[in-house]
Amino acid sequence: MKRREYTIYKANEFGDIYIISDGEAIVHVELFADGWEKMNNPYELVKSDALLLQEAVKQLDEYFHRKRTVFQLPVKWEGTPFQQKVWQALCDIPYGETASYSDIAQKIGHPKAVRAVGQANRANELAIIVPCHRVIGKNNALTGYAGNRTDVKEKLLQLEQHYRSG
Structure with missing residues (x-):
């Protein structure tokens, strides 16, 4: 079992x-208690x-x-090459701005990989630091944040918009 701090x-x-952290980099940021409960396996926390x-x-x-507005932390992500491309693209979305799943694709x-971008976005384990909350539907709808938790996505975007406009 892998040890994590x-x-x-x-x-x-x-x-x-x-x-x-794995001792060298941030490997996971979990916003939801049910996600945290799942972390006890496969890790020794x-x-x-x-x-x-x-x-x-x-x-x-x-x-x-x-x-x-920008995090300066060492991070490690584990995923397919496609997921890693998506996550890197998320890091390029400026604070206070949004992009659509189609834009990322x-x-x-x-x-044509809009759905796959959505799945990679959902698989992001570095919430906020790798800003998956900045990805919205093409019609500007707040879709797909950790399944049905668009209220958190909305709060994060409001926080950033307030800063940008304030």
């Missing part, structure tokens, strides 16, 4: 955000105050207090 950031209206986790908490706090050179 974690800490918890308490984000007022968003609740507990679980940040997981150990609560930690490691410097990397402290820095992640600091940067999330700055983000939620509208003082940070075009950007990575797979214009």
Whole structure:
């Protein structure tokens, strides 16, 4: 069983955000308690105050207090080459802006792979840091965030829009 270190950031209206590290990079940011419960398998999770986790908490706090628009943390993601292209494209969406699933498919050179982009977006394990919440439907609908949790997506986008317009 792989050992992972974690800490918890308490984000007022968003609740507990679980940040997981492999000791070298952030490997998972979990926004939802049911997702956190699933993390106990396949990992041995150990609560930690490691410097990397402290820095992640600091940067999330700055983000939620509208003082940070870009994260500067080492991250590792595990996925197919296609997923990795999608996740890199998510990182290129500027703070306070959105892109459609179709836009991402075009950007990575797979214009017909809109559904696959949606699935890769859903498989993103680095929520907020890799900003999957910035991807919306072509008709500007808030679709597909962690299944049916578009309320969280909406709150994150409102947070960023407020900063941008404020």
